[in-house]
Amino acid sequence: DIVMTQAPLSVSVTPGESASISCRSSKSLLHSNGITYVYWYLQKPGKSPQLLIYRMSNLASGVPDRFSGSGSETDFTLKISRVEAEDVGIYYCGQLLENPYTFGAGTKLELK
């Protein structure tokens, strides 16, 4: 199984500043079709997960462009610029390259 390792497990950010979350996979998530199958989700308190970034760097519909995704075949980063109060929650990376689909343990973002 592909293991997804996130860091840090929690981060405290001053509103208006930026934050970065790292995710590392135990195997390359680059498919032969050129697509990297890593996804980023935000789960706000008491809510379902919502998609932020798909296929490593594509912004999901309706997501503010303060969010961006980047990376290589095994190392990925979610960057949030100008953090706002509505960004509080748990961020998960996940791989949809192969079964079993797996997710990181989550990174909790709080405001200072």
Next chain:
Amino acid sequence: EVQLVETGGGLVQPGRSLKLSCVASGFTFNNYWMSWTRQAPGKGLEWVASITNSGGSTYYPDSVKGRFTISRDNAQNTLYLQMNSLRSEDTATYYCTRFYYWGQGVMVTVSS
């Protein structure tokens, strides 16, 4: 607007069965693979099952293989999860998902 609405959760004794349903709307259901993902209380995300758009193939992680069955009725835009031989570790909120969109989730509690 895409909507995924799960029903069928509840309290069930260990060893018994339960069937979840998910009614989809706002997109062409039979064009998409569908999945179930769960989240135990206070824990992260765990993929549970996926089914191809035609229903011809299904996929499961080892943790539920042989006990859970995913199915779909494309005429009714409905996804199902039949859960047999339930265990306490199956206690979780179950989400119907296309991985781009997620339902609100339904709680399943396995306890005597």
